[in-house]
Amino acid sequence: MQETKHLTTAQKEDLLIEWNLYDASQQKTILEEFHKHYREDFTYDDFLEFLRKKLEIDGYWIKAGIL
Numbered sequence: 001m002q003e004t005k006h007l008t009t010a011q012k013e014d015l016l017i018e019w020n021l022y023d024a025s026q027q028k029t030i031l032e033e034f035h036k037h038y039r040e041d042f043t044y045d046d047f048l049e050f051l052r053k054k055l056e057i058d059g060y061w062i063k064a065g066i067l
Contacts, residue, residue, distance in 0.1 A: 015051050
């Protein structure tokens, strides 16, 4: 498994805020896609890194000063 980058506390909090903006069916779709890439041996940080890429949030983080 590929090693994930370490996210700051602010980045993790923002990802969870963004995640909660999605409804249950959207979250389910994203989780299914995640599990296609990470079938067994994954961590919470793996999920957050996947979510970071999926939500394409880096541009916002640069503007907000948390990246």
